[in-house]
Amino acid sequence: MELTEDDVFAALRRTWQPVARALDLAPGSVIGATLLETELVVARFADGRLLAADVACPHKGARLSAGCIRDGELMCAYHGWRFNAAGACQSIPSLLEPNAEKLALSHLRTYAVQERYGFIWVKLAAAPLGDGRTHELPSVPEFEDAHWSYVLGPPTPFNSGWRREVENYLDMTHFAFAHAATLGKAADHRLPPMDIRATDDGGFQMDAPFPALASPHEQPGKLQSAHHRRQRGYLPNFTTIRQSFADGDERVLLHVPSPRTRTSCTVFWSLAISPDFRGPPATAQLEFAVRVLDEDRRMCESQLPAEVPINPGRSGWGVLVTPGDTLANLFQRQLRRWLRPAPAATAASPLILNT
Ligand code: FES
Ligand SMILES: [Fe+2]
Structure with missing residues (x-):
C-alpha cells in the first residue's frame, strides 16, 4: 500500500517540532x-x-x-x-x-x-513511532557549549512543503545558480567527491569538500571558503551542516523546517560558531545566512508540486540525477523506512552509497 500524506503527518505528530524561538x-x-x-x-x-x-x-x-x-x-x-x-x-x-x-x-x-x-x-502525540521508539531531539553539543557563539536566525516561513526545504538544504549543485549573489560567484556546479551513507540511527550523512575552492572566478571570502562540509540528517526533518575551515575554525548550522500545513513550513535555524572564529562577527554571519536562506526560499516556493511526492514513481522522483541528487534520494529512502519500518532482517541490511 502506498504511503499517504496522512501517514506522514501522523508520524510527525509523534516528533518534537519547533514552534517558536x-x-x-x-x-x-x-x-x-x-x-x-x-x-x-x-x-x-x-x-x-x-x-x-x-x-x-x-x-x-x-x-x-x-x-x-x-x-x-x-x-x-x-x-x-x-x-x-x-x-x-x-x-x-x-x-x-x-x-x-x-x-x-x-x-x-x-x-x-x-x-x-x-x-x-x-x-502533538505521545504515542511511540512505528518501530516502538519514542522520538527525542538529537544531541548537537556545539549548541550547548558555552565556548561556542550561538546565534538564532529569524524563523522563516516557506510557502512550500517541509521536504522541499530539507532537499534544498542537502543540495550542493544549486550554489552557482540560486546563490549567484552570495555563495555562487565562487561556487562550482561540478561536485567534489562525496561520501554519503546511512547512519545507524536511521538517518543519513554526507562528507564532502566544499565545492567553492576550485573556482577560478572569484577569490572566495571566509564564509564561502569552508574546505569541508558534513551534512547530517536526523529523521524526519532535523538537519545540521558542519563547515570546517582550513584555519581550524568551524561552524555548525542547524535547520528544522517545521510543517505548518502540507504545503507550508517555517524554517527554524541557528548557527554555532567555534571559539575565536577568524572571520566576520556573528551578526555579519547571520546577515549573510539570511540572504542565502531567502534565495533558497524563492527556489523552494517556485517548485511544483509544492511538496516532494512521498511515493516513488511520481513527479519529482524520476528525474533526480546522480551525483547531485544522491543525498536527496537517500533522504527519501530513509524517510520512507522511518515512516514504515521494515522487518528487522531487512532494516539491518547495510546501505552505503559512495559517489
Ligand atoms: S472565555 Fe474564551 S470564548 Fe468565552
Ligand atoms: Fe541553498
Missing part, C-alpha cells in the same frame, strides 16, 4: 503557532513554566493566543475564563456558583512542550 516567548507572554495543521496557543508563565494547547477557548472558541497571563493564569480575552499552566480551568467569571463539572469540561487539550537549543518544541 525561546527569546520570542518571554515570561508572562502568549503567542499563537500552527504545527501540522493544528493551531496552538503557547504561553510562558512568570515562573518559567510552558503551556502548549489547542488555541480555541473551550467556552466559545476565541483564540487564546489573543489572551494574556494575568495573576499567574492564562486568561481568555473574550469572557475572561482562566487556565493554569496544566491547562485546567480555574475560573469562569460569569458563573456565580463554582461548578466542578463545568470546570472539568473546560480543561484545555494540552501537548508536551520543552525548550532546547533556543527553541520551543512541541510534540
Whole structure:
C-alpha cells in the first residue's frame, strides 16, 4: 500500500517540532503557532513554566493566543475564563456558583512542550513511532557549549512543503545558480567527491569538500571558503551542516523546517560558531545566512508540486540525477523506512552509497 500524506503527518505528530524561538516567548507572554495543521496557543508563565494547547477557548472558541497571563493564569480575552499552566480551568467569571463539572469540561487539550537549543518544541502525540521508539531531539553539543557563539536566525516561513526545504538544504549543485549573489560567484556546479551513507540511527550523512575552492572566478571570502562540509540528517526533518575551515575554525548550522500545513513550513535555524572564529562577527554571519536562506526560499516556493511526492514513481522522483541528487534520494529512502519500518532482517541490511 502506498504511503499517504496522512501517514506522514501522523508520524510527525509523534516528533518534537519547533514552534517558536525561546527569546520570542518571554515570561508572562502568549503567542499563537500552527504545527501540522493544528493551531496552538503557547504561553510562558512568570515562573518559567510552558503551556502548549489547542488555541480555541473551550467556552466559545476565541483564540487564546489573543489572551494574556494575568495573576499567574492564562486568561481568555473574550469572557475572561482562566487556565493554569496544566491547562485546567480555574475560573469562569460569569458563573456565580463554582461548578466542578463545568470546570472539568473546560480543561484545555494540552501537548508536551520543552525548550532546547533556543527553541520551543512541541510534540502533538505521545504515542511511540512505528518501530516502538519514542522520538527525542538529537544531541548537537556545539549548541550547548558555552565556548561556542550561538546565534538564532529569524524563523522563516516557506510557502512550500517541509521536504522541499530539507532537499534544498542537502543540495550542493544549486550554489552557482540560486546563490549567484552570495555563495555562487565562487561556487562550482561540478561536485567534489562525496561520501554519503546511512547512519545507524536511521538517518543519513554526507562528507564532502566544499565545492567553492576550485573556482577560478572569484577569490572566495571566509564564509564561502569552508574546505569541508558534513551534512547530517536526523529523521524526519532535523538537519545540521558542519563547515570546517582550513584555519581550524568551524561552524555548525542547524535547520528544522517545521510543517505548518502540507504545503507550508517555517524554517527554524541557528548557527554555532567555534571559539575565536577568524572571520566576520556573528551578526555579519547571520546577515549573510539570511540572504542565502531567502534565495533558497524563492527556489523552494517556485517548485511544483509544492511538496516532494512521498511515493516513488511520481513527479519529482524520476528525474533526480546522480551525483547531485544522491543525498536527496537517500533522504527519501530513509524517510520512507522511518515512516514504515521494515522487518528487522531487512532494516539491518547495510546501505552505503559512495559517489
Ligand atoms: S470564548 Fe474564551 S472565555 Fe468565552
Ligand atoms: Fe541553498
